[in-house]
Amino acid sequence: MVTPTTTTSSMIRPERSTLHVTPLAPCSNNVATLEQDAQLRLRDCDLPFFSVGSMQQQWMMRILFVHAKLHPELGYMQGMNEILAPILYVYGCDTNEEWAREAEADAFHSFQTVMGAAKLLYSRSPSDPSKTGVDMQMTRLAVLLRQHDALLWQHLNSIGLTPEFYSFRWYMTLLAREFPMHVTLRIWDALLADPRRFSFLHYVNCALVRSQRLTLLQEGFTGALRVLQALPVAAAIDDILATIIMHDPVQGKDLPHILNDLLCESALGVVSADGETWQWKETSPNDDSSCVSYGSFLRAKYPNCSDMATSKRNKETRKQLRLSFTSPGQPGERLADEHCRLMARLRLPSSQEDDTRLSADQRRAAMTAAQLDGSEYCFIIPAFFRLVQHLHSTGVSFNLIFRTFGDDLVRIAAEFNLFCENRHPFFAAGPIAMDGSDGGIDRRIHLNSMRHGTFYRSDGDTVLVMGTFRQPPCVSTPFDEFYRGEPNVTLIRGIPAIATHLSTAWRSQQATLAIRDFYPYWFSKQEAASAGKLLVIDETHQDLHAVFFDDNILVDDPHIVDARCARTNEEIPWSKAKELHLLRVEPLDVIADNEYFIARLKQSLERSPTKRLEEQTPLLQNVTLAIQDEDHVLKQPDHHRQGTNEPEQVSLRQELVELLRLAYPVQLTTALEFLPGFSCTVLTGHLDSPLKKEYVDAATLSIMFSNITGYAVGFGLMMALDTLCSQAFGAKRFDKIGVYAQSGLIDPVVSELAQVYSRYNLIGMPFVFLYDILRRVMQAQNVMSPMVAIAVISNVVQIGSGYWLAYHTPMGFEGIPLSRSLGNITLPLMVGVYLQYNRAFRDQWWSGWNLTAALEHIRLFLSLGVPAMLMHAMEWWAFEMISLMAGVLPDAIVAISAHAVNTSVVSMVYMVFLGLSVATNIRVGNHLGANEPARARMTSFVGIGLVGFLGAVLAWGIFWWRHAIAELFVNDTETIAMAGHVIMVWAPFEISEAFNCAIQGIYRGAGKQSQAVRTNAFSYYVVGVPLAYLLALKAGWGVGGLWIGIGIGVSVSFTALWLMMRRWDWHQLAVDAEHRTAE
DSSP states (O other): OOOOOSSOHHHHTHHHHHHHHSOOOOBOOSHHHHHHHHHHHHHTOOOTTOOTTSHHHHHHHHHHHHHHHHOTTTOBOTTHHHHHHHHHHHHHTOSSHHHHHTHHHHHHHHHHHHHHHSHHHHSBOSSOTTSBHHHHHHHHHHHHHHHHOHHHHHHHHHTTOOGGGTSHHHHHTTTTTTSOHHHHHHHHHHHHHOSSHHHHHHHHHHHHHHTTHHHHHTOOHHHHHHHHHTOOOGGGHHHHHHGGGGGSOOOOSSHHHHHHHHHHHHOEEEEOTTSSOEEEOSSOOOTTOOEEEHHHHHHHHSOOOSOHHHHHHHHHHHHHHHHTTTSTTSTTGGGHHHHHHHHHHTBOOSOOTTOOSSOHHHHHHHHHHTTOTTOOBOSBOHHHHHHHHHHHHTTOOEEEEEEESSSOHHHHHHHHHHHHTTOOSSOOOOSSOSBSTTSSOBOSOOTTTTTEEEEEEOSSOEEEEETOOOOOSSTTSOHHHHTTTOTTOEEEESHHHHHHHHHHHHHTTOOEEEEEOOHHHHHHTTTOGGGSEEEEEOTTOTTOEEEEEETTOOSSOOTTEEEEETTTOOBOOHHHHBTTTEEEOOHHHHHHOTTHHHHHHHHHHHTOTTOOOOSSSOOOOOEEEEEEHHHHBOOOOGGGOTTOOOSSOOOHHHHHHHHHHHHHHHHHHHHHHHHHHHHHHHHHHTOSSTTHHHHHHHHHHHHHHHIIIIIHHHHHHHTHHHHHHHHHHTOOOOOOOOOOOOOOSOOHHHHHHHHHHHHHHGGGHHHHHHHHHHHHHHHHTTOOHHHHHHHHHHHHHHHHHHHHHHHHSTTGGGHHHHHHHHHHHHHHHHHHHHHHHOHHHHHHHOOSOOHHHHHHTHHHHHHHHHHHHHHHHHHHHHHHHHHHHHTTSSSHHHHHHHHHHHHHHHHHHHHHHHHHHHHHHHHHHHHHHTTOHHHHHHHHHHHHHHHHHHHHHHHHHHHHTHHHHHHTTOOOHHHHHHHHHHHHHHTTHHHHHHHHHHHHHHHHHTTOHHHHHHHHHHIIIIIIHHHHHIIIIISOOHHHHHHHHHHHHHHHHHHHHHHHHTTOOHHHHHHHHHHHHHO
16 A cells, blocks of 8 residues: 655655556565564454464464465465454354364365455456456446546546555455454445445445545545545444445435435434334444444334235335435434535536526526426436437437336426427537437427327236327226227237337337336236336347336346337346346436446446447447436426426317216216106195195105205215225216205194105115215216116106005005105116126126225225215205205295205206216316326316306206296295295306306315315305395395305305315325325
């Protein structure tokens, strides 16, 4: 080693050549030399085991002497004694005394083995005899330092301090001289267990240099050399031992999370005895310390387990703790400065004084176009721009595929296209155009052509769908049905056909493609590589070299990439594809080194016997790069991403057509479901009996009681399926209103008749609940037509039996509710018949009874079902409360009858709104489940507008034909007159009811029931019902006052919900939907 004796670098540097070129010839093998080195090693060691003149010294001398004689080509060299010392220590300290006495023989055997592996350090390089193996290893250290810390590497190079000055001894002694014995043994434990021994050693040496980073950046040659020669520093051991853990993939979605994840896996510390706390160690831990990374500590404390709910909670806890690792008061608080330094590497430049491409106004416009306005950090990593610029400028023929599971391809296209057009606000593409303006290849991403698409994968199919980013929401959804009727879509089925299509696209100069991968299949296969992102490799084409960059590729497993042969469809073995086609990206490296991608590509080409990439004379004709989003993109926090749109542009006309297509069968089905109640009212109102008014009132009161005690709770809870099924199967079903009522002050005759009506009506209630579950599941999968037929059959049974029982049997009034129950029983029976004869559809979602799984999901079901129940119950109960108020008005029987007529009218009109509302919910749930938040937002506004238009039309219609409508329900002139007045008063509020129906469905589709519950509670019980009471009973406006009050409550509800919806983060809703369907 060189020891500086002067303070000027000019007097020290000449010694560098002596160190570098002097042959490391074998030293004299005489005993004096060995004794001198052995005593030197023992004198520097403070362990009692080693002492000058001890038996251990004799062991060391004999072993080194025999080894030198056995290997005359090397002989004995300084440094060998350092390597032997830890081996002797381990065997000599054995607790078995007999084995300890034989330590010399065991140590000799192990020393021979270690030196066999380290022989290349001492031997001449076969490719360059003027250099030894250690020279080549120090060159590798320089490359690694540049990759991990470009700024530090540049500084050391600028002062002339290269690895030959400080790392020679590190390599020659395998770090045995640099650390205390217990630390050396820990390093060797990993070093000797790793088949890539020197790869690990390079990382340890790189970490040694970086452990003194701040000091080295402030020193010149002499000061920096003194620092490195004074190593080791005990505090560095944490960083050094963490280097092997840095291979873990980054799972965060925003920049602070990415860097916190990296630091979590790099920082080592000690776990408390009870396993509850973790403390970062700034100094080297003792022998008996439990030193683990913070990430490992979290995985042990909050593990995944068989209980799904517990695993979910633990996963969320780990995520939050990792995210806040360097925050004040957290275990990694003292690493906050390092976190900030890493963030600074990715911060966008504040100005571009030397960049004259764009004016200030042009740069601001470009920032907006690239969706970088308001952002401090890069979205596309600079190293990726550098790769594209390098390949393009050197004349290499190459193609790009942007690959992602997510929805950020539109934003990527916006920024990458500006780069190709040389209009990027910060990164210049260079003098050669990339947008085809000079007649060359257009490398921009064109999303309005067949250069974008998505994969669909299942156990039996691999399909590339070009022309869209839309995906089926789950593996079980038939892709051909999903894409049926979608314009400008091309389906390429099978790996050979996909390979041919991509090859044809590239050879026709479609240089850049954007493809979305199919996450549901990968997830369903426990994230196995064989179900991951497909990379098709045609090994018969010598002019084509496929490369896939991804930070989720593991050290020993492809994990996320499925590399397959284009001709045979067989998986390409990992041992063959690794580092040739599948290249793992190290996050820290790519952040620190803009040349990273270039270096990795060259390494890949060096492994290919037929392909090379040279700087000046490119021999490679075509390079295909399939690049995943985390490798070229740093995702920003949600507030930086609100401008992101859905993957493709969809016209309002197309969305309107889709809504109407879905609304028609839903409207027809819901109308048919309402018809039994309507027919019961008509049959009751036309009975030839002096108790006709009482019968109508009794039926109204009975229905109100059933709603309060049964339907409001049952239907409300089942509305959890509207969220769960829509986001799990890509469709939506929204059921109608909720109600509230309680009894009191009812006419005794009406009350007794209502009791009779309810007794027969309750028979069919369980069957209605069973039918409602099946209906929502089927509608969530866009199965509409069978429900219409089933509803028709139920109505035929109900109306036919009701007419016969009421008018042709002694049952009379009692036969009407009984017929309603008979119709309700028919509903689930007919659904059962349909499912029995359509097993292909049934088997998609029904795999038999699984009570364990069902019980695990009860909590999730109730978390959505209870708010959904309350959400609709608030409205439903409010309407029934005004029914109670109608019963205490003057001439209560006529008031209740008029109120019942208007309730029936409102319910009939509501069926029209409900059809469009459900259709809107299907589309919103579908888009959120498919991670298309912008399309979900557009669908919401289209649905609200369409429902509002129909509300205005229907409000005008019922206003003009109000008396004719009333005559359909009753033939009593007094009731008809009052009902006509009530309908006239309510008609203007029908528009508000239409808006409210649509927007509450949107809230359910988005999983926002809890917000709607609070809004409905305020709108109806602070505004609507109290106002109805004041207007009807105190102001004397009668039944009309009741409906005016409740109409104002409906208007307040819609207004509040609309204002809150305008502030939604649709991206976060899509993320929530993804988490929900993954449970």
